[in-house]
Amino acid sequence: MSDAVFDRPLARPLAxxxxxxxxxxxxxRAYVPIGILVVWQAASFAGYTSVQTFPPPSAxxxxxxQLLTSGQLLTNILVxxxxxxxxxxIGVGVGTGLALISGLSRIGxxxxxxxxxxxxxxPHLALIPLMIMWFGIGxxxxxxxxxxxxxFPIYLNLFSGIRGADRKLREAAGTLGLSRFETxxxxxxxxxxxxxxxxxxxxxxxxxxxxxxxxxxxADAGIGxxxxxxxxxxxxxxxxxxxxxxxxxxxxxxQAVRFLEKHLLAWRPNYLANGAAR
Amino acid sequence: MIATVTGERARVEQxxxxxxxxxxxxxGGPNVLDRISFNIAQGEFVALLGxxxxxxxxxxxxxxxxxxxxxxxxxxxxGRAVVxxxxxxxxxxxxxxxxxxxxxxxxxxxxxxxxxxxVELGHRTNAWPLTLSGGEAQxxxxxxxxxxxxxxxxxxxxxxxxxxxxRLRMQSLVxxxxxxxxxxxxLVTHDVDEALLxxxxxxxxxxxxxxxxxxxxxxxxxxxxxxKFNRLRRELLAALGVH
Numbered sequence: 001m002s003d004a005v006f007d008r009p010l011a012r013p014l015a016x017x018x019x020x021x022x023x024x025x026x027x028x029r030a031y032v033p034i035g036i037l038v039v040w041q042a043a044s045f046a047g048y049t050s051v052q053t054f055p056p057p058s059a060x061x062x063x064x065x066q067l068l069t070s071g072q073l074l075t076n077i078l079v080x081x082x083x084x085x086x087x088x089x090i091g092v093g094v095g096t097g098l099a100l101i102s103g104l105s106r107i108g109x110x111x112x113x114x115x116x117x118x119x120x121x122x123p124h125l126a127l128i129p130l131m132i133m134w135f136g137i138g139x140x141x142x143x144x145x146x147x148x149x150x151x152f153p154i155y156l157n158l159f160s161g162i163r164g165a166d167r168k169l170r171e172a173a174g175t176l177g178l179s180r181f182e183t184x185x186x187x188x189x190x191x192x193x194x195x196x197x198x199x200x201x202x203x204x205x206x207x208x209x210x211x212x213x214x215x216x217x218x219a220d221a222g223i224g225x226x227x228x229x230x231x232x233x234x235x236x237x238x239x240x241x242x243x244x245x246x247x248x249x250x251x252x253x254x255q256a257v258r259f260l261e262k263h264l265l266a267w268r269p270n271y272l273a274n275g276a277a278r
Numbered sequence: 279m280i281a282t283v284t285g286e287r288a289r290v291e292q293x294x295x296x297x298x299x300x301x302x303x304x305x306g307g308p309n310v311l312d313r314i315s316f317n318i319a320q321g322e323f324v325a326l327l328g329x330x331x332x333x334x335x336x337x338x339x340x341x342x343x344x345x346x347x348x349x350x351x352x353x354x355x356x357g358r359a360v361v362x363x364x365x366x367x368x369x370x371x372x373x374x375x376x377x378x379x380x381x382x383x384x385x386x387x388x389x390x391x392x393x394x395x396x397v398e399l400g401h402r403t404n405a406w407p408l409t410l411s412g413g414e415a416q417x418x419x420x421x422x423x424x425x426x427x428x429x430x431x432x433x434x435x436x437x438x439x440x441x442x443x444x445r446l447r448m449q450s451l452v453x454x455x456x457x458x459x460x461x462x463x464x465l466v467t468h469d470v471d472e473a474l475l476x477x478x479x480x481x482x483x484x485x486x487x488x489x490x491x492x493x494x495x496x497x498x499x500x501x502x503x504x505x506k507f508n509r510l511r512r513e514l515l516a517a518l519g520v521h
Contacts, residue, residue, distance in 0.1 A: 168362070168364065168366055169366055172362065173379070174344070176379050177426075190368070266406070268408070269408055
């Protein structure tokens with residue numbers, strides 16, 4: 001679409017400018033965090049903050065490097081990631097299944113919705129004592145908690161997405177001779193996909209929060225374990241590395257969902273406007 | 279050809295595409311359609327006029343099978359296609375996939391592409407529907423209907439939300455497509471000129487009954503300047519309560 005503009009001789013040198021602008025757009029999100037780091041380092045350098053209780057970015061970077069090269073960091077990240085992977089996998093699976101049952105049929109709604117809505121009011125983190133009683137202190141209670149927490153955002157969003165599918169489009173699909181199953185596949189589920197992705201993003205957020213809490217209880221590996229251990233040895237720098245890892249993982253997964261949205265929802269006007277259409 | 283033929287309806291003549299006998303529809307209040315009866319011949323282009331709320335869309339929806347009706351009041355062909363006032367394309371499917379939706383058998387894609395070519399959308403087959411203009415989207419909807427080679431084409435005010443120039447182009451496109459494919463057509467509209475430009479026969483629906491049912495004996499292509507055109511126009515407007 002915009003290529004027509006750049007085919008004009010006068011506008012052609014602007015093509016390289018466009019690349020610059022795209023790079024700039026990508027970096028723009030990083031300016032403020034980088035600024036904060038610079039101020040933080042400067043404050044520590046000037047002696048405003050204690051290196052022991054509030055280590056500067058450089059000290060954190062050093063211990064990050066040590067943890068990375070010793071292999072500790074990756075091992076712990078892998079443990080944490082595995083918990084989130086299985087917990088979220090189960091949560092998304094169950095949430096999707098329940099939403100399909102109650103979204104696609106009235107009987108299903110009667111059977112499932114009220115129960116899910118009741119369970120939803122219970123803060124899942126309140127179940128930690130129960131989880132420990134039932135499942136002990138291994139991986140099971142941690143994964144179960146993450147699964148529980150991420151089920152509800154998926155369920156709620158997908159359910160409303162399914163129910164919100166445009167009746168007129170379903171009607172049109174009917175006149176084209178699509179069976180009920182084909183209509184669900186071609187009309188209802190694609191219409192619900194944007195809501196599902198919103199739910200997925202929320203589920204990721206809840207999964208990370210749950211992980212943080214679950215990992216601080218009786219864990220013997222994982223980022224949370226690393227952080228709690230560092231507290232016992234007064235290693236504030238390692239605590240910061242742990243926090244950084246949580247933030248980084250949160251960011252990465254958020255980007256992953258964004259990427260998914262961009263490809264699965266390429267037909268949407270907000271993505272079309274970016275020229276992703278053609 | 280005829281999908282549901284029962285009892286005495288079996289004696290309906292061979293060349294009849296649609297037979298309606300004593301169709302009544304109501305939603306609690308006075309009947310929207312009150313014991314309506316008419317035929318549409320195969321290949322006949324019928325325009326249905328009426329004021330807002332006169333039940334013309336209800337009648338079309340009943341013929342389309344979107345609203346229920348007792349089997350003995352209705353004989354319609356199995357091959358039906360509808361074009362609505364809005365294009366109703368699935369925004370997450372590319373244009374040609376929308377046209378191909380629900381098609382069975384071999385050569386689905388070439389058939390869809392040929393239909394798009396016919397409505398002069400050959401250059402937009404891979405576009406996302408939301409990037410189409412109003413006229414383009416409605417042409418895609420028309421292609422989606424025609425690719426099914428319907429015996430009955432139901433048009434529910436298909437040009438109502440288009441700008442005046444686009445509407446004129448669409449009208450002549452529909453005329454050409456009808457000449458080429460010869461489905462029976464029921465065009466619901468409140469545009470008298472549109473009805474007279476396109477239809478073999480015009481019906482006016484008023485108070486749940488067919489108030490006017492008249493043949494349009496005009497040479498095609500038709501012109502607004504024609505004296506007979508204007509006389510018919512005045513008659514129909516009068517029937518619609520516009521003087």
